[in-house]
Amino acid sequence: MPAEFDTSHVKNIVLLGHAGSGKTTLAESMVYEAGLIPRRGTISSHSTLGDYHELEKERGNSIFSKLLHTRWRGYKINIIDTPGYDDFCGEVIASLRVADTGVMVLNAAMGVEVGTDIIWQYTESFKTPMLFAVNQLDQEKADFDKTVQEAKDHFGNKIVVVQYPLQQGAGFHEIVDVLRMTLYKFHDTGGKPEKLPIPEQEREKAEQLHKELVEAIASNDETLMEHYFEKGELDEDEMKEGMKKAMINHDLFPLFCVSAERNMGSGRLMGFIDNVCPSANDMPAQQTVQGKELPCRSDAATCLFVYKTVSEPHVGELSFFKVYSGVVKSGMELMNANTRASEKINQLFIVEGNKRTAVNELAAGDLGATLKLKNTHVNNTLCDKNNPVELVPIRFPAPNLSVAIDPFVKGEEEKLSQALHMLVEEDPTIRVEVSAELKQTLLHCMGDMHLAVIKWKLQNQFRLEVRFSRPRIAYRETIRKPADAQYRHKKQSGGAGQFGEVHLRIEPWYEGMPDPNGLTVRNRETHQLPWGGNLVYYNCIVGGAIDTRFLPSILKGVMEKMQEGPLTGSYVRDIRVSVYDGKMHPVDSNDISFKLAGLQAFRQAFQQADPQLLEPIGKVEVTCPDDLTGSVMGDLQTRRAIVEGLESEGHFTRISAKVPLAELYEYASSLRSITQGRTRFSIQFDHYAPVPYELQKKLMEEYNRQAELVE
Numbered sequence: 001m002p003a004e005f006d007t008s009h010v011k012n013i014v015l016l017g018h019a020g021s022g023k024t025t026l027a028e029s030m031v032y033e034a035g036l037i038p039r040r041g042t043i044s045s046h047s048t049l050g051d052y053h054e055l056e057k058e059r060g061n062s063i064f065s066k067l068l069h070t071r072w073r074g075y076k077i078n079i080i081d082t083p084g085y086d087d088f089c090g091e092v093i094a095s096l097r098v099a100d101t102g103v104m105v106l107n108a109a110m111g112v113e114v115g116t117d118i119i120w121q122y123t124e125s126f127k128t129p130m131l132f133a134v135n136q137l138d139q140e141k142a143d144f145d146k147t148v149q150e151a152k153d154h155f156g157n158k159i160v161v162v163q164y165p166l167q168q169g170a171g172f173h174e175i176v177d178v179l180r181m182t183l184y185k186f187h188d189t190g191g192k193p194e195k196l197p198i199p200e201q202e203r204e205k206a207e208q209l210h211k212e213l214v215e216a217i218a219s220n221d222e223t224l225m226e227h228y229f230e231k232g233e234l235d236e237d238e239m240k241e242g243m244k245k246a247m248i249n250h251d252l253f254p255l256f257c258v259s260a261e262r263n264m265g266s267g268r269l270m271g272f273i274d275n276v277c278p279s280a281n282d283m284p285a286q287q288t289v290q291g292k293e294l295p296c297r298s299d300a301a302t303c304l305f306v307y308k309t310v311s312e313p314h315v316g317e318l319s320f321f322k323v324y325s326g327v328v329k330s331g332m333e334l335m336n337a338n339t340r341a342s343e344k345i346n347q348l349f350i351v352e353g354n355k356r357t358a359v360n361e362l363a364a365g366d367l368g369a370t371l372k373l374k375n376t377h378v379n380n381t382l383c384d385k386n387n388p389v390e391l392v393p394i395r396f397p398a399p400n401l402s403v404a405i406d407p408f409v410k411g412e413e414e415k416l417s418q419a420l421h422m423l424v425e426e427d428p429t430i431r432v433e434v435s436a437e438l439k440q441t442l443l444h445c446m447g448d449m450h451l452a453v454i455k456w457k458l459q460n461q462f463r464l465e466v467r468f469s470r471p472r473i474a475y476r477e478t479i480r481k482p483a484d485a486q487y488r489h490k491k492q493s494g495g496a497g498q499f500g501e502v503h504l505r506i507e508p509w510y511e512g513m514p515d516p517n518g519l520t521v522r523n524r525e526t527h528q529l530p531w532g533g534n535l536v537y538y539n540c541i542v543g544g545a546i547d548t549r550f551l552p553s554i555l556k557g558v559m560e561k562m563q564e565g566p567l568t569g570s571y572v573r574d575i576r577v578s579v580y581d582g583k584m585h586p587v588d589s590n591d592i593s594f595k596l597a598g599l600q601a602f603r604q605a606f607q608q609a610d611p612q613l614l615e616p617i618g619k620v621e622v623t624c625p626d627d628l629t630g631s632v633m634g635d636l637q638t639r640r641a642i643v644e645g646l647e648s649e650g651h652f653t654r655i656s657a658k659v660p661l662a663e664l665y666e667y668a669s670s671l672r673s674i675t676q677g678r679t680r681f682s683i684q685f686d687h688y689a690p691v692p693y694e695l696q697k698k699l700m701e702e703y704n705r706q707a708e709l710v711e
Contacts, residue, residue, distance in 0.1 A: 003298075003327060003359075003360075003361045003362055003363035003366070004076070004359070005075070005076040005363065005366065006298060006363055007279065007280060007281045007296060007297065007298045007363055007364045007365040007366075008279050008281055008365075009074060009075050009076060009279070010075070010076050010078065010279060010280060010363070010365040010366045011075055011076070011077045011078070011100065011101065011273050011274060011277055011278075011279055012077075012078045012080070012098060012099045012100045012101070012280065012322070012365070012367055013077060013078070013079055013080070013099060013100070013101045013102070013103055013273060013277070014079075014080040014082060014092075014095045014096060014099035014101075014102050014103070014128075015027055015079065015080065015081050015082060015103050015105060016082055016092065016096075016102050016103065016104050016105065016116075016119045016123070017084055017104055017105035017106065017107075017115065017116055017119065018084045018107065018110075018113035018114065018115030018116050018119075019061050019062070019083070019084030019085050019115055020061065020084065020107060020110075021084060021105040021106060021107045021110075021113070021115075021116075021135060021136075022105055022107065022135040022136055022260045022261065023062065023081050023082065023084065023105050024043060024048050024050040024051050024062055024066075024081050025042070025043060025048070025260040025261050026103075026105060026133065026135060026258060026260035026266060027048075027049070027050050027066075027068055027079050027081040028040050028041055028042075028048045028049060028050065028260070029190075029258075029260050029263045029266040030068075030070055030077070030079060030266045030269070030270055031049060031068055031069075031070050031079070031352070032263065033070075033191070033263065033266050033267045033270065034070035034071055034072050034077075034270070036069075036070060036071065036352070037049065040263065042261075043060065048353075049066070049068055049352055049353035049354075049355075050062065050066040050068065050081040050353055051066075052066075052353050052354040053354075054460070055453065055456055055457075055460075061083070061084070061085075062081060062082065062083040062084065062088075063083050063088055063091075063453055064083065064088070064091055064310075065080055065081065065082045065083065065091040065092070065094065065095045065308065066080070066081045066353050067079070067080055067320060067351045067352075067353075067367060067369070068080075068081065068351070068352055068353060069350060069351075069352065069367075070270065072270045072271070072273075072274050073271070073274055074274075075273075075274035076366070077270060077273055077274065078366070078367045080095040080098075080099060080367075082095050084115045084119075085115065085449055085677075086115065086118050086446070086447070086677075086680055087445075087446045087447035087448070087449040087450040087453075088446070088449075088450065088453075089118075089122065089397060089429065089446060090396050090397075090427055090428055090429035090446070091308075092119060092122055093122055093394060093395075093396060093397075094307045094308050094378070094394055094396075094428075095307070095308075096122055096123060096126045096128055097126065097305075097307055097394050098305070098307050098322040098367060099128060100128075100129065100277070100278050100279065100280050100282070100283050100365075101128065101129045101130070101131065101247070101273065101277040101278060102123050102128045102129065102130045102131075103130075103131055103132075103133055103269075104116065104119070104120070104123075104130055104131070104132045104133070105132075105133050105135050105260075106132060106133070106134050106135060106147055106151065107135060107136050107139075107147075108134050108135060108136050108137045108139060108142035108143060108144055108147050108168070109136055109139040109140070109141040109142050109143070111143070111146060111147045111150040112147070112150040112151055112153075112154045114625075114675075114676075114677055114678035114679075115677075116154070117154060117651075117652070117678075118680050120154070120155060121680075124250075127250050129247035129248050129250070129277065129278055129283075130247070130250075130253045131247070131253060131254045131255070131256065131272070131277070132151060132159060132253060132254070132255040132256065133255075133256050133257075133258050133265075133269060134147050134148070134255065134256070134257050134258070135258050135259065135260050136259065136260075136261070137165050137168050137172045137257055137258070137259050138168075138169065138170060138172040138259040138261065138262055138264075139169065140169050140170065142168040142169055142172070143168070144164060144165050144168055144257070148161060148255065151255070153651065154650065154651060155253070158216075158250075158251060158252055158253050159253045159255055160212065160213050160216045160252060160253070160254055160255065161178065161209050161212070161213070161255050162177065162178060162179045162213065162254045162255055162256055162272075163175050163176060163177050163178065163179075163255070163256045163257040163265070163268075164176050164178070164205075164209070164257065165257050166183075166199075166202070172259060172262075172264070173185065173186045173187075173188070173264065174186070175193075175257045175264070175265060175268075176198055176202055176205075176206050177268065178206050178209040178210040178213055179210070179213060179239065179254075181198060181206060181207075181210060182195050182196070182197075182198070183195070183196040183197065183198050183199065183202075184196075184265070184268060186262075186264045186265075188262075189262075189263070190259070190262045190263030190264045191263055191267075192267060193264070193267075193268075214228065214233065214234050214239065215228070216246075216252055217234065217238075217239055217242040217243055217246060217252065218234060218242065220242065220245065220246040220249065220251045220252060221242050221245060221246070224238055224242045240275060240276050243276050244276050244277070244278055244282065247276075247277065247278065248278050248282065248283065248284075254272070254276075256268070256269050256272070279365060280296040280322075280324075280364065280365030281295070281296040281297065281364070281365060283296065286305075286324050286391055286392070287391070287392045288389050288390060288391055288392065289390040289391070289392055289393075290389070290390065292389075294324055294325055294389060294391065295325070296324060296325060296364045296365050297325060297326075297364055298325075298326060298327055298363040298364040298365075299326075300325045300326050300364070301325060301326050301383065301384040301386070301387035301389075302323070302325065302326030302327060302328050302332065302334065302382075302383065302384050303323075303324045303325040303326060303381065303382070303383040303384070303387075303389050303391070304321045304322060304323045304324060304328055304334075304381070304382050304383075305321060305322050305324055305379075305380075305381050305382075305391050306319050306320065306321045306373075306376055306377065306378055306379070306380050306381075306382070307320055307321065307322060307378065307379075307394065308320040308378060309377065309378055309425055309426055310426060311422050311425065311426055311461075313461070315371065316371055316372045317371070317372060317373065317425070318356075318369050318370075318371055319369060319370050319371075319373050319376060320351070320367070320368075320369045321367070321368060321369070321370070321382070322365075322366070322367050323362050323363060323364050323365065323366050323367075323368070324364060324391065325364050325389075326364055326384070327361050327362070327363050327364070328345060328348065328361060328362050328368075329345070329348070329360060329361040330345060330346070330347060330348045330358075330359075330360050330361065331344070331345065331346070332344070332345045333345075333385075334382040334383060334384065334385070335382065335383055335384070335385035335388065336375060336376050336380055336381070336382055337380070337381040337382070337383050337388055337389060337390035337391075338379075338380045338381060338390060339375055339376075339380070341374070341375045341376075342385070343373050343374060343375065343376055343382055345370050345382075346370070346371065346372065347370055347371050348360065348361065348362060348368055348369075348370055349368060349369045349370065349371075350362075350367075350368055350369075351367075351368070351369050356369065377425060378394075378425075378428050379393035379394055379428070394428075396428045396429050397429065397446070397682065398682060398683075398684065399429060399430070399431055399444035399445050399446055400445075400446055400447055400667075400668050400681060400682065400683060401444070401445050401446065401447050401448065401450070401451060401666075401667075401668045402442055402443070402444045402471050402665075403442070403443050403451065403468040403469065403470070403471060404438075404440040404441065404442055404443075404468065404469045404470065404471045404472070405420075405441050405442070405443045405466055405467070405468055405469075406441070406466065406467045406469070407464060407465070407466055407467075408465040408466065408467055409465065412464060415462070415464060416441075416458075416464055416466065417441075419457075419458055419461075419462040419464055420432045420441075420443070422462075423454060423457060423458075429445065429446050429450070430443070430444070430445050430450075430454065431443075431444040431445075432444070435474075437474055437531065437571065438471065438472040438474060439472075440471060440472060442471055443468075446668075447668040447669075447672070448666075448668055448669045448672070451468070455468070470665050471665070473615065473616065473661060473662045474531075474570070474571075474616055475568055475570040475613055475614060475615055475616075475691070475699070476531070476532070476533070476565075476570055476571055476572070476573050476613075476614040476615075476616075476688050477565035477566070477567050477568065477570050477571070477572045477573070477606075477611060477612070477613055477614065478508065478533075478572065478573055478574050478575065478611070478612050478614060479506060479507075479508050479575060479606060479609035479610060479611055479612065480508055480609070480610040480611075480612050481507075481508070481609055481610045482505060482506065482507040482508075482609065483505070483506055483605045483606070483608040483609035484503070484504070484505045484605060485503075485504065485506075485601045485602075485604040485605035485608065486501065486502065486503040486504075486581075486582075486601060487501070487502055487597050487598075487600040487601035487604060488500070488501040488583070488597065489501070489593050489594075489596045489597040489600065490588075491593075492588075496587060496588060497585075497587075497588040498588055498590065498592060498593040498596075499583075499584070499585035499588035499589050499593055500550070500582070500583075500584070500589055500590075500593030500594040500595075500596070500597040501582045501583040501584075501597060502546070502554055502579060502582045502594065502597040502598050502601045503579070503580055503581035503582050503601070504554075504577055504578060504579045504580065504598070504601050504602065504605060505519070505577070505578045505580065505605070506575055506576065506577050506578075506602065506605045506606065506609055507575070507576045507578075507609075508574065508575065508576075508609075509534055509535075509536050509574045509575055509576040510574070513576070515538075516538065516540070516576070516578045519538070519540040519578055519580050520540055520542055521538055521539070521540055521578075522538075522539040522540060522541060522542075523538070523539040524536065524537070524538055524539075525537045525538075525555075527559075529562070529571070529573055531571040531573065532571075532573055532688075533573025533574040534573070534574055535558070535559070535562065535573075535575055535576075535577065536575075536576040536577070537555050537558070537576075537577050537579075538576065538577065538578040538579065539551055539579060540578045540579060540580040541579060541580065541581070541582070542580075542581075545581050545582050545583065545584070546579070546581075546582040546583075546584060546594070547584060547589075550584070550589070550591065550594040551579065553591040553592070553593075553594040553595040553598065554579055554594050554595065554597070554598030555577075555598070556595050556598070557594070557595040557596060557597070557598030557599035557600075557602065558577055558598050558599065558602045560595070560599055561599045561602050561603055561606075562575070562602075565606075565611075566603050566606050566607055566611065567611050567613055567696075567699075567700050567703070568613060568699050568700060568702075568703040569703055569707075570613070572606070573614075573688075577602065579598075582594075582597070612690055612691075612696075613690070613691040613696045613699060613700075614688040614689060614690060614691065615660050615661070615662055615688065615689060615690075615691045616660070616661045616662075616685055616687075616688055617658050617659065617660055617661070617685075617686050617687050617688065617689050618658070618659050618660070618661045618664060618683045618684060618685055618686060619656070619657075619658060619683070619684045619685075619686040620636070620641070620655075620656070620657045620658070620659045620664070620681060620682070620683050621654060621655070621656050621657075621681060621682050622636075622654070622655045622657075622671070622679055622680075622681040623649065623652050623653070623654045623655075623679060623680050623681070624652060624653060624655070624675055624678065624679040625651060625652055625653075625675075625678050625679075626648075626651055626652065626653050628674070628675050628678060628679070629646070629653045629655065631674050631675065632655060632671070632674065632675065632679065633655060635670065635671070635674055636655070636657050636659065639659050639660070639663035639664065639667075640659065640660050640663055641657040641658065641659040641663075642657060642658045642659075643655060643656070643657045644656045644657060644658060658686060659683075660689075661683075661685070664683060667681075667683075668681075
């Protein structure tokens with residue numbers, strides 16, 4: 001049985017917008033309007049196709065992206081419903097990658113909210129064709145004109161009104177469509193409207209908006225502009241093709257009216273999607289890792305891309321994919337272009353929330369799912385082994401929140417490790433790090449809401465109670481002046497003993513420094529340290545005071561102490577060590593003796609060399625609304641931040657600062673509280689800098705206190 005829909009008759013849309021804008025309800029209305037479900041579910045009754053997850057029902061909002069579909073007038077419309085909070089941006093970004101059109105849903109009572117602004121930046125990076133749907137026009141505080149103006153202020157005058165409401169609030173039931181110059185009048189229960197002439201008192205406004213729409217379409221195409229000048233109008237086919245081209249080029253964003261809750265306007269929206277919005281084969285070809293282009297054609301070699309995975313109890317891993325080329329069939333064997341492993345597609349599904357329907361094949365452009373792929377993960381490409389191609393992977397943002405994680409029950413560390421591995425498989429914005437340096441398992445995620453979801457999953461899916469705590473800071477130790485020390489290791493226990501004496505000098509190392517004064521350099525080694533910085537090791541022995549065969553042992557002792565510095569047990573970096581004298585014993589000297597002598601000599605010299613503790617400094621960028629710049633900067637200054645720049649980006653200000661990582665614990669939560677979630681930020685390690693004296697003293701005292709407790 002061939003694929004039910006060919007490439008040109010599949011439309012992939014992603015519903016976007018701030019939490020509470022009505023995306024899930026709109027998706028429900030679209031599926032219901034197409035006749036695929038007998039009744040519409042609601043958020044309040046926890047009965048929507050989209051928000052089926054237990055946690056979403058508990059919280060009352062979307063956390064995960066959901067794939068649904070409708071069949072509308074010969075077209076298949078795949079709908080991806082996405083969450084509205086930036087903590088779950090990975091779901092949005094993955095969905096944007098495989099969608100061909102975005103529908104930005106605005107709450108008419110709230111206007112453009114912070115989530116809308118943040119998501120818009122993601123759509124800009126993908127250059128996704130976009131249309132706007134002003135929703136909740138039946139709400140008491142709905143203000144269509146204000147919402148449209150805010151949208152234009154935030155996203156530019158490329159937004160063009162296709163529809164506007166005659167009434168707003170409880171009486172909303174009529175929409176003027178200036179593309180078709182028709183009035184849609186809905187019954188109280190919504191559904192299919194009556195098509196009526198536009199009332200006389202509205203003709204002037206409708207004609208003006210129609211003219212603006214036609215001019216916006218024509219202005220993006222020279223041929224259409226010539227036709228418009230000749231005829232003073234464009235016909236329906238010209239407008240359709242002009243709008244599609246302008247949307248693909250990000251030159252025009254049509255705006256519609258809906259009440260998703262009352263099922264008003266969703267049918268017209270789907271009609272526009274199937275008539276005007278681009279199919280996958282209308283979009284620019286996908287880029288491959290090899291720098292080539294892969295056009296979306298069903299008559300080419302098979303290639304699909306996995307954009308999401310979900311681990312389902314009693315079922316296994318469900319992989320969601322887009323067919324970018326060719327036709328994928330049940331039973332087909334494909335090659336994973338990333339691992340070169342072979343994968344068999346045992347089953348193919350089209351998906352309706354948590355419901356799956358088996359199909360035999362899917363053509364290029366379509367979205368689907370399959371079960372139990374052995375070695376395939378998010379961002380992997382599956383292709384014909386005779387036509388290998390690897391698609392460019394999705395770039396997910398770096399995590400913003402880090403915590404240490406431990407199981408409450410001792411002995412469940414392995415169980416926790418396996419659970420975290422499965423969570424990372426599902427969500428690429430989660431990162432797990434087992435830090436040997438800090439002796440902690442670190443969990444990195446996008447924010448406190450993201451962390452709450454992770455904790456819920458661990459408790460409810462994996463039956464694990466966990467404890468989150470503050471991560472330790474990866475300090476570094478170094479010195480600020482030269483110092484000499486000597487140490488004699490002597491041990492006699494009957495028979496052969498141990499003897500080694502080492503004289504050495506340590507100095508702060510910097511690139512290009514001259515050789516040490518007063519010493520004869522025999523050999524020089526530079527060791528780039530795994531934790532950053534350098535150790536430069538000089539052999540300055542004269543007269544054979546220490547045999548050269550013992551120098552590696554001295555170095556080993558020095559390195560051992562550098563892995564647990566004298567101040568706080570942190571790694572030591574950027575030091576030059578010159579071994580210039582010592583003594584041996586013809587019988588008792590051996591490697592262990594010189595290793596211990598080197599370690600203790602280095603420790604003593606370090607304490608005399610004006611030791612300095614260094615702390616990691618993060619480069620922080622915060623993008624916030626202009627009116628919150630002062631509050632954000634004030635908070636940064638309490639964190640010992642050095643603000644380096646302010647840059648205007650439309651209605652936003654981007655603040656760049658250098659901040660000690662020790663001051664950024666729970667910054668995501670604090671920033672959300674200060675700004676009501678109206679910001680986005682990123683943190684990247686930048687460099688190490690000296691710790692203030694009082695803080696260094698405090699950290700040393702704490703380290704010594706802990707060491708005494710251990711002893």
